[in-house]
Amino acid sequence: MQTLEKTDFKIENTSLKGDFKLTEKGRKILELKYKNWYSGVAETYLDREKIQLKPKNWWSGKIDIFKNSKRIGEISHNSKLHLNISLENEDRIEKIYILKNTGNWKIKFELSSESGEKLMILTPTNTWKKLNFDVQVLDKNLHAEELMIYSAYACKLYYAYVSAG
Structure with a gap:
């Protein structure tokens, strides 16, 4: 069983349209900014690489993930409102991560590998x-910082799905 370690990572909203920054021990690592209120298009830079998240279209519920303009994966959801983050590495090997709400009375998200290992x-x-x-x-x-970007974006999607009914 894994032991839970306290970290100093925080994801903090920076605007009402959904922008957020990732900090560690109060030091800003990056800020993800949405293009506008309704498009869902967002971008940031991590280690000098441009990361963009773009909805495929209004109805699909899938978000394409781009790194330096190359599509590397997507975020999608299933009927249980679990969000799948699938990423391809340079060798075209796909890894799938599952983000789900594990809280009963209070929402709490866990990111796991496809095999169920909590990350x-x-x-x-x-x-x-x-x-x-x-x-x-x-x-x-x-490589936690990159997965935090996708996870925080997916958490915001989860809230949008739940509030939409």
């Missing part, structure tokens, strides 16, 4: 204006 926990720290997250990383070998 990350995102705990919302809601205020009436902003949706922020404390992040705990369970796998020290994980």
Whole structure:
């Protein structure tokens, strides 16, 4: 069984349209910015690489993930409202991560590998204006910052799906 380690990662909203920044020990690592209120298109830079998230179309519920203008994966959901994050590495090997709400009374998100190994926990720290997250990383070998971008974006999708009914 994995032991939970406290980390100093936080995801904090920076605007009402959904922009957020990722910080560690109060130091800003990156900021993801949405193009506008309704498009769902967002972008950021991580290690000098441009990361973009773009909805495929209005009805599909799938989000394409681009790194330096090359499509590397997508975010999609299933009927249980679990969000799948599928990513392809340079060798065209696909990894699938599953983000799901594991809280009963209070929403809490867990990111797991396809085999079910827990990798990350995102705990919302809601205020009436902003949706922020404390992040705990369970796998020290994980390229966590990049997965935090996709996970935070997916968490916001989850809230949109749930609030839409």
